[in-house]
Amino acid sequence: MTRRWRTAAWRGICVPAVLVLTALLPASGASAAAEAAAASSADGAGGYAFAPDARTVTGAASTTDAVPLDPGTTYRSTLPDKGERYFRLELTAGTTAYVPVTAVPPAAATVSASDGIEVSIEDANGTACDYDSARFGAGLSPRPVTAVGRRDAGRALCQGAGTFYVVVERIVSGSRTTTPGSWDLEIAPVTEPALAKAGATTAPEAWNSASPEPLTSDPRHRTGGAGFSAARTLEQGVWQTGITPGQTLYYAVPVDWGQQLHATVDLGSSGGDARGYVSAALNLSLYNPVRGPVDDVSLGYDGTQKSSSLDPLPPVAYANRYAASGTENAVRFAGAYYLVVHLTGQTADTFGQGPYGVTLRVRVDGTPNSGPGYAGSSVPKGIFGVSWDRGGLLAAGGDDDTAMRALAAGGIGTGTALLLVLGVWTLTARRAQSRVSAQKPTA
Structure with missing residues (x-):
């Protein structure tokens, strides 16, 4: 009888406790395995992982x-x-x-x-508010490229509320080697509210524009995602992964706000006898x-290890836009x-299919500050900030401590979660003990 009671009581205690802990985990941090699968999945023709909840739309010819x-x-x-493809935006006067x-x-x-590709935003009179372009470059590799159209509420052009048009067009070199046919697109519009109080209008x-010493700590492995929505989180440190050609x-x-990002990338040696050079x-x-x-x-790569760094960047600040x-x-x-x-x-043709070792040295300097005071909320909400509860940014990285980060992303600290679980555990144990005592025969 004693053994049976302990087994039953243990099940009665553990099941509610596990259910409570599971309920506290947000969907974005349910399991490291699920996140790893999401990060590596790619359904695009070019191996790109589109946002799983993306809506399919057809761009218009006019x-x-x-x-x-x-x-x-x-x-x-x-x-x-x-030919161009057009999409429509409805904007208020103070919205960027x-x-x-x-x-x-x-x-x-x-x-x-x-x-x-080239992307622009035009007003109802055909005036271009801004345009941006992205090209494949000297690598001659069909990779995903991203350009951003912008309507800046602080500029002289395209002011006021109304209808605006997003225009997307291919940049075609006219080369006979370029493969014809359609490309897939992912479009993710964002709006930024005006400031509650006017700030500086100069950058x-x-x-500090000096390049810091690269980090030299022991590297940790982190597999990269296949798209923006599946990007894996990196904190300050040294990170390694493998990458294959293409x-x-x-x-x-x-x-x-107020922090500076520095990044260096290293490409490891090929480890083979092949000779050549890939620009x-x-x-x-x-x-x-x-x-x-x-x-x-x-x-460029000749089979021996190579390294390069991004240029020094200023601390993140609202006034940098000027x-x-x-x-x-x-x-x-x-x-x-x-x-x-x-x-x-092209790396595969000279040095083989790999995979090749890549090391990222990421440094984030500076003390965070409160940033500007916005008059409203961005859409999506919280995109212009860093916190544990803004959509599970850090929880989505799939770290070794995924569950604890997921708890934090849900706004519940590790200590609080454990106290809640222990509370349920204790209460359930007492109830189970009471039931057993009530069922015992009297002398």
């Missing part, structure tokens, strides 16, 4: 039939090799809008260095929280900064 885009929603679409568009060519496509002039890896680094074999690109390009570097330099202008808000690593497919 503004008349342009379909609306809702900020905070991610979309999938296609882009033909000729960013519309990042990632183009994904087929993995087997042939591209030239100047092929790519900071003084900041593959693109995505990582997210939380950078708060722009490895590319490291940095994107800001709205997927806007910040900086990029590439390195800087003349595009690199400084882009670090205008806090949030997830994306490190994207691509190994050109």
